[in-house]
Amino acid sequence: MGSGFFLVILAMFAFLYFLMIRPQRAQQRKQAEMLSAIKPGDEVVTTGGIYGEVVQLDEERVMLEVDDDVRIAIARRAIAGVVPPEELERLEAEQDELEDADEPKDEGMTVEEPLTAEERTSAR
Numbered sequence: 001m002g003s004g005f006f007l008v009i010l011a012m013f014a015f016l017y018f019l020m021i022r023p024q025r026a027q028q029r030k031q032a033e034m035l036s037a038i039k040p041g042d043e044v045v046t047t048g049g050i051y052g053e054v055v056q057l058d059e060e061r062v063m064l065e066v067d068d069d070v071r072i073a074i075a076r077r078a079i080a081g082v083v084p085p086e087e088l089e090r091l092e093a094e095q096d097e098l099e100d101a102d103e104p105k106d107e108g109m110t111v112e113e114p115l116t117a118e119e120r121t122s123a124r
Contacts, residue, residue: 035076038062043083046074051083051091 038044042054044064052064052072061073083091115123 034082035079038076038079038082043085043088044079045081045083046078047080048078050074 038054038057040054040056043051044054044062045051046064050064050066050072052066054062055065055071056063057076060076062076062079063071063073065071
């Protein structure tokens with residue numbers, strides 16, 4: 001009876017190892033390889049969902065340019081992945097479409113500026 005119990009425990013450990021531990025280690029290894037391969041010029045996305053271009057990096061931090069002359073420093077481990085060039089082209093095309101849709105179609109149309117809190121209070 002003691003050896004049967006030992007075999008069940010051993011089988012459960014093997015099952016957990018192949019089902020949970022081994023895939024998690026493979027994922028961690030893949031993430032570490034991706035982080036070590038990052039170089040300036042790569043487009044990345046952070047775990048917080050910020051897209052940016054790598055402009056400078058060191059062992060612990062990465063400097064991202066998220067817009068023209070807007071740079072932020074993030075922890076290297078906060079990078080979720082490198083954005084493939086095809087995805088980057090798709091995102092830029094969607095952004096261009098949104099900008100075109102925001103422009104007034106008729107030249108005579110004017111877009112009113114939203115009122116500030118003070119202006120709304122004085123208008124009452």
